Amino acid sequence: xxAPDTSSVNFLDIACLLKINPDTTLEKLGGLINASVFDAANxxxxxxxxxxxxxxxxxxxxxxxxxxxxxxxxLNELNARSTEPIDVLDVExxxxxxxxxxxxIELQNTLNLLPRDLAFRLYKLYKQNFISYNLKNGNVELxxxxxxxxxxxxxxxxxxx
Numbered sequence: 001x002x003a004p005d006t007s008s009v010n011f012l013d014i015a016c017l018l019k020i021n022p023d024t025t026l027e028k029l030g031g032l033i034n035a036s037v038f039d040a041a042n043x044x045x046x047x048x049x050x051x052x053x054x055x056x057x058x059x060x061x062x063x064x065x066x067x068x069x070x071x072x073x074x075l076n077e078l079n080a081r082s083t084e085p086i087d088v089l090d091v092e093x094x095x096x097x098x099x100x101x102x103x104x105i106e107l108q109n110t111l112n113l114l115p116r117d118l119a120f121r122l123y124k125l126y127k128q129n130f131i132s133y134n135l136k137n138g139n140v141e142l143x144x145x146x147x148x149x150x151x152x153x154x155x156x157x158x159x160x161x
Contacts, residue, residue: 006074008050010115011104011122012140014078015133016043017052017071025062026055039138047071081120082127086151093121094130094152097144104140 019032030040044065047053052071056064067075093107101107108118122142125131130148134141144152 006070007114007116009074009119011119012043013047013050013052014119014123015135015140016047017067017075020053020065020067022066024065026065027062029065033135035135035138043138078120078123082124084124086128090121090125091151093125094144094148097131097142098149098152102141104142
């Protein structure tokens with residue numbers, strides 16, 4: 001059997017997956033990701049299409065959600081790669097954020113990166129405390145931390161004599 005294709009996974013998918021735990025229900029997802037019921041249902045549908053979550057079949061009652069093995073493997077890979085050192089592409093992402101880009105899609109278009117590649121980079125920057133993010137209305141907004149701002153601007157300074 002072929003390995004599952006996770007090339008379309010983006011940072012919003014990852015941020016939402018991180019909020020899902022064993023007792024998360026579809027009905028609670030909106031509150032967890034700071035989104036309306038409609039936005040949460042849309043995101044859950046997208047995660048299901050990407051084979052990242054499964055829905056439980058309890059009736060009557062709330063609709064349970066579980067991470068699939070594909071999602072668990074993806075999160076394991078994310079955590080493993082999040083310890084890698086910061087490189088030139090990571091610094092460029094920080095510079096773009098410093099310059100006013102706040103949404104992953106803006107970064108993706110500016111840097112011409114695949115969604116999955118950018119998602120892995122953003123997660124690494126988040127785990128290493130260079131960026132922070134907020135989930136709101138079915139979107140994710142990125143912000144630099146103080147450490148991220150300093151890192152983005154350290155290469156812009158002229159060399160000291």
